[in-house]
Amino acid sequence: MNDDNGEGVAIANLIAADEKTIVGWVYRWNTGALAIRWDMHGPQRVSRIYPDLSDADKAEIDFASLTQLPCRDD
Structure with a gap:
């Protein structure tokens, strides 16, 4: 991560309903x-985060709302 360029780093994966x-x-x-x-498919229902994050x-x-999004195949 480069603090001078306002960059971010991926810390967890969002896992689909499957x-x-x-x-x-x-x-x-x-x-x-x-x-x-x-x-590339955009927002969709998430079942969990890996590795898990703090509350x-x-x-x-707003993880609770991510679990309510439509699934890709809905």
Whole structure:
């Protein structure tokens, strides 16, 4: 991570409802903020985060709402 360029680093994978497909990543920016980057198919239901994040980090990315999104095949 390069602090001078406002870059982030992926810290976790977002795992789809099928429990095997990675559908996005959680990034931590040099500011400490978290953000989600989706794969080319865009937002979709997430079943879990790997590796697991703290409850505070999950709240910051609103993990509960990610588990309610439509699945890719819905």
